[in-house]
Amino acid sequence: MRRTYEEINKKIKKGDAVVLTAEEVIDVVERDGIEKATKEVDIVTTGTFGAMCSSGAFINFGHSEPPIKMAKVWLNDVPAYTGIAAVDAYIGATELREDGDMSYGGAHVIEDLIARKPVRLRATAYGTDCYPRKEIDTYISLSTVNQAYMYNPRNAYQNYGVATNSSEKTLFTYMGKLLPKYGNATYSSAGQLSPLLNDPHLRTVGIGTRIFLGGAQGYVAWEGTQYKTSPPERNGVPTGSARNLAVVGDLREMSPEFIRALVFNKYGTTLGVGIGVPIPILDEEMMKCVSIKDSEIFAPVLDYSVQSRDRQAIREVSYSELRSGGIEVGGKKVRTSSLSSYSKARLIAETLKKSVQEGRFLLTEPVARLPEERTMNLLDLHSREEVA
Amino acid sequence: MTVKKFLLTFTPENVSEPVTYRLVKEFDIMINILRAEVDEKGGRLMIAMEGSGLQIDRAVKFLESSGVNVQELKEFVRKDDKRCTDCGMCVSICPVSAFQVEKGTWKVTFLNERCIACGMCVDACPPGAIRLRAQV
Numbered sequence: 105m106r107r108t109y110e111e112i113n114k115k116i117k118k119g120d121a122v123v124l125t126a127e128e129v130i131d132v133v134e135r136d137g138i139e140k141a142t143k144e145v146d147i148v149t150t151g152t153f154g155a156m157c158s159s160g161a162f163i164n165f166g167h168s169e170p171p172i173k174m175a176k177v178w179l180n181d182v183p184a185y186t187g188i189a190a191v192d193a194y195i196g197a198t199e200l201r202e203d204g205d206m207s208y209g210g211a212h213v214i215e216d217l218i219a220r221k222p223v224r225l226r227a228t229a230y231g232t233d234c235y236p237r238k239e240i241d242t243y244i245s246l247s248t249v250n251q252a253y254m255y256n257p258r259n260a261y262q263n264y265g266v267a268t269n270s271s272e273k274t275l276f277t278y279m280g281k282l283l284p285k286y287g288n289a290t291y292s293s294a295g296q297l298s299p300l301l302n303d304p305h306l307r308t309v310g311i312g313t314r315i316f317l318g319g320a321q322g323y324v325a326w327e328g329t330q331y332k333t334s335p336p337e338r339n340g341v342p343t344g345s346a347r348n349l350a351v352v353g354d355l356r357e358m359s360p361e362f363i364r365a366l367v368f369n370k371y372g373t374t375l376g377v378g379i380g381v382p383i384p385i386l387d388e389e390m391m392k393c394v395s396i397k398d399s400e401i402f403a404p405v406l407d408y409s410v411q412s413r414d415r416q417a418i419r420e421v422s423y424s425e426l427r428s429g430g431i432e433v434g435g436k437k438v439r440t441s442s443l444s445s446y447s448k449a450r451l452i453a454e455t456l457k458k459s460v461q462e463g464r465f466l467l468t469e470p471v472a473r474l475p476e477e478r479t480m481n482l483l484d485l486h487s488r489e490e491v492a
Numbered sequence: 493m494t495v496k497k498f499l500l501t502f503t504p505e506n507v508s509e510p511v512t513y514r515l516v517k518e519f520d521i522m523i524n525i526l527r528a529e530v531d532e533k534g535g536r537l538m539i540a541m542e543g544s545g546l547q548i549d550r551a552v553k554f555l556e557s558s559g560v561n562v563q564e565l566k567e568f569v570r571k572d573d574k575r576c577t578d579c580g581m582c583v584s585i586c587p588v589s590a591f592q593v594e595k596g597t598w599k600v601t602f603l604n605e606r607c608i609a610c611g612m613c614v615d616a617c618p619p620g621a622i623r624l625r626a627q628v
Contacts, residue, residue: 153577155618207620280581281616288584364577366618376577376619429583429593441584443618445577447598 105142106387109469112146116463123147123460125453126297126383126394133395138388141395147460147467148394150302151316151380151452152294154444155366157278158258158329159375160196161214161355165225166250167191173235174227179213179244186227190235194255197365197375209373211365214254217246218318219360252355254318254363258328260379262300262347263335263403266291266421266440268433271409276370280443282408286433289405290441294449295398295423299381300348302394304341308384310470315351316380316456318363321465322353324474332480339400340393343420347474351379362452378448380456384467398423405433413482495542497526497568497609498552501561502535509558515541519551526608538565538609567625568609571602575621582613582622 115121122145124132129148133141163184165174173190177183181201184193199210216223222243231238246252267279268289275282280290295301303309313324328348335344362378385391403426404417421431427446430437459465500511507530515521522542529536541548555562571591578600582591590606591613593599613622 154579280618281585281612283585290581290584364619367620368618369615374618439584441582442580442593445579445598447578450598 105139107146107385109384109467112384113466115146116460116466119461119463121146121460123149123457125450125457126150126302127450127453129391129394130296130397133391138391138395142385142388142391145385145391148302148383148385149380149453149456149460150294150297150299150383151378151449151454151456152260152298152444153362153376153378153448153452154292154294155278155368155374156256156259156377157198157374159214159254159256159377160194160210161217161252161254162192162194163249164251165191165193165244166248168237168240170237171235172227172229172237172240173232174229174240176228178226179210179223180208180216181224181226182208182210182213184210191250198372200372206370206372207367209365209367211373211375214355214375215360215363215365217252218355218358218363220246246356253352254322254355254358255325255350255352256377257350258330258348259351259377260299260328260349260381261293261345262298262304263342263401264292264345265404265406265415265417266426266431267408268405268418268438269409270407275408276368277408278368278371278374279408280368280441286436286438288441289426289431289433289438290443291403291423291426292443293401293403293423294444294446295401295427296396297446297449297453299379300346301341301396301401303381303383303390304337304393305476306347306474307390308386308470309349309381310473312468312471313381314466314468315382316378316452316459316465317351317353317358318378319359319361320353320355320357322351324349324470325352326350327474327478330480331475331478333475333477334479338402338420339396341396341401343402344404349379362448376445378452380452382456382460382465382467398427405431493542494545494548495540495605496548497538497540497565499563499565500537500539500555501563502537503559504532504534506559507535511555511558511560512537512539514554515551519543519547519554521547521551524608526610540608565609567604568607569602569611569614569622570625571600572621572623575619576600576617577619577621579618581616581618585613585616587612
């Protein structure tokens with residue numbers, strides 16, 4: 105049994121496509137088997153909503169009168185990068201105000217823009233013959249700027265480590281508040297609903313793939329930063345952070361329901377991003393991939409009190425164990441918290457399913473595939489000669 | 493038996509009175525001290541009292557007659573359900589499991605009656621959905 109993208113899109117346009125979420129399909133495969141399920145189901149939708157630090161937005165403000173070539177830019181006092189053309193800037197999610205306040209950052213600017221709130225723009229410049237203006241202080245909103253689109257260099261990680269803390273003191277990390285002496289453990293994957301765990305070798309997700317991004321129809325732009333294929337697999341999926349996506353989409357089509365500023369105390373700000381990817385059931389192999397369930401997906405438990413890039417896994421746990429509320433670490437029952445929202449992941453998969461069923465979302469064949477093999481380089485100290 | 497939480501405020505004059513001892517001994521109240529601090533302005537004691545409604549009423553009258561300011565804490569923290577993303581970070585932080593993930597919907601709910609007003613959840617909530625309602 106084989107299906108092409110063209111056949112699937114024809115069915116979507118006619119309103120005949122059979123769509124299930126990655127959660128719903130598990131029971132169908134268990135009941136009917138892979139062969140029958142493949143014949144019946146055309147598309148499976150996935151979803152995730154979690155903290156994704158490597159996120160931000162490009163804004164082109166439009167030209168002022170007289171024009172300015174912005175050299176420094178602040179949005180609600182949060183610096184934005186403007187070392188590109190005159191009125192282009194990139195506001196990164198983790199950028200903080202310069203006064204040390206960690207409660208408002210780039211992520212909040214992005215959320216405020218999407219919520220259609222006014223944002224104060226300040227910029228300074230050195231002035232040129234073509235751009236004489238040296239400063240500007242004004243208000244912008246999503247409707248006044250010329251363009252605003254999200255470009256996130258690393259989102260939708262395929263699996264991620266579980267964080268815990270063996271030390272005597274509370275740790276404040278990007279994995280949340282970690283209580284002393286294995287007081288808790290936090291994890292951050294939608295597991296069986298997570299996009300890239302449902303197509304582990306990215307057969308159908310590649311450059312140009314149309315996705316759900318923060319409520320908008322966005323696209324996969326590239327491999328994400330720190331994309332790697334090296335983590336060992338168990339049940340056909342990697343047991344740790346592996347592949348991820350660089351994604352792009354129009355801020356004007358996004359919703360605060362699916363883009364949310366987050367603060368990790370004493371760490372900083374980050375962006376809660378909602379992503380959904382439709383997986384075409386091209387054949388039985390794809391159906392096998394999307395039928396993966398939490399009990400088959402494993403993640404390493406890492407001790408964040410080890411301040412090193414080489415943390416050894418204490419053990420591996422499955423997502424069904426993590427979701428049960430507690431795992432065992434060193435003979436102790438440790439309570440677990442999810443950092444990604446499973447209820448929002450499910451909402452995204454269901455919203456995407458509805459869009460496909462109603463013919464508003466067509467599937468795309470990747471323009472190019474993402475790397476099939478990739479390891480990650482590390483930053484070590486070198487002399488000029490060593491790197492030449 | 494009911495459990496009620498109170499914030500007791502002492503003046504520098506009555507801060508050395510052993511009121512919790514008398515609440516236990518004379519009013520047969522089960523006391524759980526949630527928080528206590530003393531400074532130059534006097535002292536603040538947050539306690540949970542367990543007993544019959546009548547016992548607790550009598551205990552409160554005794555405290556007030558001793559010059560202690562008594563404020564019942566009905567709600568220490570509030571979760572803004574619109575701001576909450578239902579991630580579940582608070583669930584493993586709360587020492588008394590006042591936050592729970594509802595099986596089936598995966599929504600996070602807050603059980604106010606379990607809250608012991610420690611405040612540990614407030615700075616742990618990534619979207620900032622949990623706010624203090626009373627200050628100690």
